[in-house]
Amino acid sequence: MASAENPELWAFLRSLCPGEILSGTVAAIERFGVFVALDKGPEHPVFPGVGFISIPELSWQRFEAVSDVVRVGERVSCAFLYFDTWNGEARLSLRATQPDPFQTLADSISVGQTLQGQVTKLVPFGAFVQVADGVEGLVHLREMASTPVEAPEEAVRVGDAVSVxxxxxxxxxxxxxxSRRQASLDLR
Structure with missing residues (x-):
């Protein structure tokens, strides 16, 4: 998309600063992200909105469907990330306007501390455990139990409450x- 074809759009996008908060309305939801019609600025000649939020920039939380986070017609405020010169759009982040639950948890925990959590996913090399809202950690296979296991299923199931x-x-x-192994040693 050439700047000569859309001088008003390009001038608007060039005027934006990283971190600037922009408001708009969710115009369309696609499998690859969300288009936002921004309150200020021109229409986009091709897309349903000048703003675009990629899937990872929607939320700090894990979600199944984009509609779990936003809906068409919903008002949103997003942080401007950068000007996508290829598509002629403002790349936006909804999650950048929210506190990062990982950093919040990191401020309140320390190495060696025992936490309670729930197993959310099993992978060949271990299990993910949710220890706070929006925060998961990995229990590596070698840290799964006090005796060696070859697969996480030998020690835990999805949904199990565990100490780590x-x-x-x-x-x-x-x-x-x-580590579940260290948590079990602490119980002795």
């Missing part, structure tokens, strides 16, 4: 490493 010990908190990577 915080092994590592990676703030930048937003990763939490947990």
């Amino acid at each position: 010990v915080v092994v590592e908190v990676d703030r930048e990577g937003r990763r939490l490493s947990l």
Whole structure:
């Protein structure tokens, strides 16, 4: 999309600053993201909105369907991320306007602390455990039980309530490493 074809649109998009909060209405939901018709600024010549939110930028929480987060016609306020010059659109983030539950939890926990959680997903190398609303950590297979296991199913099932010990908190990577093995040793 050439800037000469849409000078008003390009001038508007160039005027935006990263982090700026923009308001609008959800215009369309697609499998790859959400189009937002922004309150200020021109119409988009091709898309149903000048703003676009990719799936990962919708929420800090895990969700099944986009409609669990937003609906067509809903009013939203989003942070401007960058000007997508290929599509001529404002890339937006809804989650950037909300506190990051991982960082909030990281402020209140420490390595060695025992937490309570629920198993949410089993993978070949371990299990994910939700320890706070919107925060999951990984219990690696080697940390699954006091005796070695070859598969997470040998120790836990999805939905199980478990005690885990915080092994590592990676703030930048937003990763939490947990241990059921250490939690079981603490119980002795």
